[in-house]
Amino acid sequence: MQKEDFVDRVLIHVKAGDGGNGAVSFRREKYVPKGGPDGGDGGDGGFVILRADASLSTLLKFKYQKKFVAQDGQHGRGKKQAGKSGEDLIIDVPVGTVVKDAKSGEIIADLDRHGMMVCVVRGGKGGRGNVHFATSTLRAPRIAESGERGEERWLELELKLLADAGLIGFPNVGKSSLIAAMSNARPKIADYPFTTLIPNLGVVRLNSGMEYVLADIPGLIEGAHKGSGLGNLFLRHIERCSVLVHVIDIACVEGRNFLKDYDTIMEELSKYNIELLKKPQILVANKIDLLEEDELEKRLEKLKQYTNREIVPVSALTRQNIDILKEKIAQFVGESKLKLKMLPAPPFEKPKPFKTKLELKFDFEIVKTKEGFVVKGEQVEAWLNRYSIEHRDALVRFLELLEKNGLSERLKQAGAKDGDTVWIGSYDFEYHE
Ligand SMILES: Nc1nc2c(ncn2[C@@H]2O[C@H](COP(=O)(O)OP(=O)(O)OP(=O)(O)O)[C@@H](O)[C@H]2O)c(=O)[nH]1
Ligand SMILES: [Mg+2]
Known part of the structure; x- marks a missing residue:
């Protein structure tokens, strides 16, 4: 497995808030028996927004929380009081997270800049109160809109794990032992050079909650930049780490000279790419x-x-000073992430709340059941969701609309006879020719 294959992948479910309902209400004043309509609008539902944060390195937190729900809008009230909109829910993810629709696989966003945001589900639009429905012929409208349901969907988040810091050094100096002591990685450790043949990644977590990704990179030898010991492959991985942790065997178990070791590694780095020397580097004296x-x-x-x-x-064996090393690397990683945060994120524009489009002309079905004739159709559902027909004027208006779209004719065709029951949503009435 190559380092490019270290991928963090999680599925999460997001749901935006529902819109609040518009109110049906009438002014109540002294000496005015029946005032005009004063039902306020419902608030919009909160959106769910994903935001890239350079201080995060992994998607681990989503292993524990997978469901995210934004707040609903509040219902409208009398005296033209509008309901409060639901608060948006902002979910922070690491920079580099690719957001996909889990069902279709469509890429929704590639959040590759700190602070970059994307709206993944829209809150439902709040319904309008009955103040909006007064006309010269309908002065006391008993009709209001219900709020729309917030959108919901499953998302797949994918992050290519890029190491924040890389352990480099000669073979056998204890790099794999160190990553094992500091992180969740469990690489092979053995008393001979070139035990590690591919880079290993591990997540280091501090008590403060900070985390970073550490790479254990196979040992480098003289001539690595020219490909000796596959060194050029490993140097490519080193290029992608923002902090270098240079491990030296201070005990020189193989009769090595640690100063010469240091020079050799530095020289290989510079011969491969002089920019590597500019990366922040921590020296670790192991064993x-x-x-x-x-x-x-x-x-x-x-x-x-x-x-x-x-x-x-440090000693990877006795774990002496391992915590100090963890903190030290964290400090260096934190500083390099700070620089990432300085880059400007592209502007974010929040879309409009979700609202189903209602048509005036539409088709529907009449289904004959034991209970009677049921009027069914996508637009029928949409209209019923928007207007609760327990309000008289909403019912009248909807029946008129269905009639314009040929309700009586269709019922007759379906075989309805005088006295048969007809169902529209939860409302039923008797059919008469
Ligand atoms: N005494 C002592 N031995 C250590 C320490 N750290 C590592 N070792 C030993 O050193 C040997 C090499 O350790 P590894 O962690 O495999 O070294 P490496 O740098 O990953 O080696 P390569 O993968 O070959 O590049 C093993 O026998 C370890 O047990 C230490 O702090 N003290
Ligand atoms: Mg190793």
Whole structure:
């Protein structure tokens, strides 16, 4: 498996808020027996929005939460009071997350900039209150719109795991042992060079909740930039890490010279791509458990003088200073992520709330059942959802509309006789020719 194949993938379900219903209400004043309509509008449902955040590195949090629901809009009330709109729900995902519709596989967005946002489901439009329905002939309208349901869908989130930091160094210095001590990765560890043949990724999590992705990269040797020991392949992976963690065997178990080791690795980096030397680099002196304290001090001092870099002495074996190293890398990763955050995100425009389109001319079916004749159709459902026909004027208006679209004629064709029952939604009436 190549590093390109380390993919985090999760399915989540998102639902936007429903719109609130419009109110049917009439003014009540002293000495005015029947005031005009004053039912306010329902609020719009909240949207669900995904936002890229450079401080995140993985999709792990979605293993624990998969359902996301934005707030509903509130219903309208009397005295023309509009219902409050539902709050939008913003879900933060790592930069680099590709958002797909889980059903169709269609790519909705590629969130590759910090702060970039995409609306994945629209809140339902709030219904209008009866104030909007007064006309010269209908002064006290008992009719209002219901709120629309918010959209919902399953999403697939996919993230190519890119290592924030990479462990580099000679073979056998303890890179795999270190990633095993710091993260969830469980690579093969053995006392011979070139144990690791492909990069391993691990997620390091700190007590603060911060997390980053660490790569264990196979050992480099002299001539790596020319391809020795597949080094050029591994150097390509190193190019993609923002922080380098350079591991040195300070105990020099194989009679190595740690200063020379340091130089060799630095030279291979620079020969492959001089830009690699500009990456933030932490020096890790591993295997300190093998040295007496005096000897260790002497060697660390020498290394410091020679490299002029910050050094973290650790032991992957005894875990001494592992937590300090985790924090140190986190600090470097945090700084490099800060730079990512400076890049401007493309502008975000929130779409309009969702509202079903209602047609004045439409077709429908008459289905004969034991209970009577049922009027059915997509637009019939849409109209019934928009207007609750327990309000008298809404019912009258809808029956008129159905009649214009040929209701009586269709019922007759279907074999309806005087006295038969006809169903429209939950409303039933008797058919007369
Ligand atoms: N005493 C001691 N031994 C260690 C320490 N860290 C690693 N080792 C040993 O060093 C050997 C090599 O460790 P690995 O983690 O496989 O080294 P590597 O750098 O991943 O090696 P390659 O994959 O070959 O590049 C193993 O025998 C480890 O047990 C340490 O801190 N102290
Ligand atoms: Mg290894």
